[in-house]
Amino acid sequence: MSALLDSQALTLRADGRTLLNALDWRLEAGQCWAVIGRNGAGKSTLLRTLAGLRTAEGGRIQLAGRALADWPLAGRARQLGYLPQSWRDAFACQVLDALLIARHPHRQAYWDSAEDIASARAALAALDIGHLAARDIRTLSGGERQRVAVAALLTQDAPLLLLDEPAAALDIGHQAQLLALLAARCQRPGHAVMLVSHELNLTLQHASHALLLLDDGRWRALPVAELSDELLSACLGHPLLEIQRDGRRYWLPAAGP
Numbered sequence: 001m002s003a004l005l006d007s008q009a010l011t012l013r014a015d016g017r018t019l020l021n022a023l024d025w026r027l028e029a030g031q032c033w034a035v036i037g038r039n040g041a042g043k044s045t046l047l048r049t050l051a052g053l054r055t056a057e058g059g060r061i062q063l064a065g066r067a068l069a070d071w072p073l074a075g076r077a078r079q080l081g082y083l084p085q086s087w088r089d090a091f092a093c094q095v096l097d098a099l100l101i102a103r104h105p106h107r108q109a110y111w112d113s114a115e116d117i118a119s120a121r122a123a124l125a126a127l128d129i130g131h132l133a134a135r136d137i138r139t140l141s142g143g144e145r146q147r148v149a150v151a152a153l154l155t156q157d158a159p160l161l162l163l164d165e166p167a168a169a170l171d172i173g174h175q176a177q178l179l180a181l182l183a184a185r186c187q188r189p190g191h192a193v194m195l196v197s198h199e200l201n202l203t204l205q206h207a208s209h210a211l212l213l214l215d216d217g218r219w220r221a222l223p224v225a226e227l228s229d230e231l232l233s234a235c236l237g238h239p240l241l242e243i244q245r246d247g248r249r250y251w252l253p254a255a256g257p
């Protein structure tokens with residue numbers, strides 16, 4: 001069976017630097033991948049490339065067994081949803097309408113169907129923001145706006161979600177809720193998630209696999225169970241200590257000099 005997303009010899013460069021060299025990788029249904037690396041390692045560039053928003057400097061990407069570039073836009077949006085790291089709201093828009101725009105790839109007619117509205121309402125409820133449905137998105141707090149963005153992605157209802165730092169603006173309770181929601185989504189048949197995150201511990205509690213971006217374009221792709229403190233320390237450029245508690249592993253930054 002073909003992977004949901006896969007790459008062969010994928011190479012990314014920016015600003016005269018190789019960010020990723022010859023990535024051979026497969027993302028299967030049921031998996032939750034965490035992309036980990038230092039600032040500037042190339043995580044966002046990778047996600048944007050996998051979402052089809054920039055062209056790779058080398059190699060191939062396939063979405064559900066078909067070259068990414070060969071997908072028609074609406075078809076691709078039914079298959080793959082992407083949450084950018086940041087955005088700007090230029091216009092007034094009600095929260096519910098912002099979610100309904102995300103139903104565009106599924107539209108059969110000009111108007112919103114009962115299914116579109118039910119899907120948007122369900123996403124608002126899942127993110128605990130049903131009470132914000134009628135609010136202008138420009139009046140939301142940073143964390144509320146971030147949850148609306150994730151809710152819009154859920155409303156798009158693509159089986160594969162790529163999320164760039166989805167928990168960055170959230171308090172710890174909402175971070176935990178979001179990570180649990182994304183992990184649960186991977187249990188649905190045919191679904192998978194890939195996310196960039198600096199919230200190492202919460203993310204690695206829920207992710208099944210990690211893609212580590214190292215120096216000079218080197219990378220490691222492996223199950224989270226095979227991660228070690230040496231590997232994570234090398235990836236993040238800071239010594240980490242592994243702590244075990246209640247059968248779970250946590251990583252803490254070691255004290256500086």
Ligand SMILES: Nc1ncnc2c1ncn2[C@@H]1O[C@H](COP(=O)(O)OP(=O)(O)OP(=O)(O)O)[C@@H](O)[C@H]1O
Pocket residue numbers: 014015019037038039040041042043044045046
């Ligand atoms: N269009 C561009 N022109 C020049 N340099 C770029 C361009 N796009 C990205 N870069 C550089 O490529 C590197 C990777 O950027 P990217 O945003 O992918 O990093 P990141 O791993 O997501 O970092 P962070 O953790 O800080 O969000 C950075 O050094 C960035 O400055």
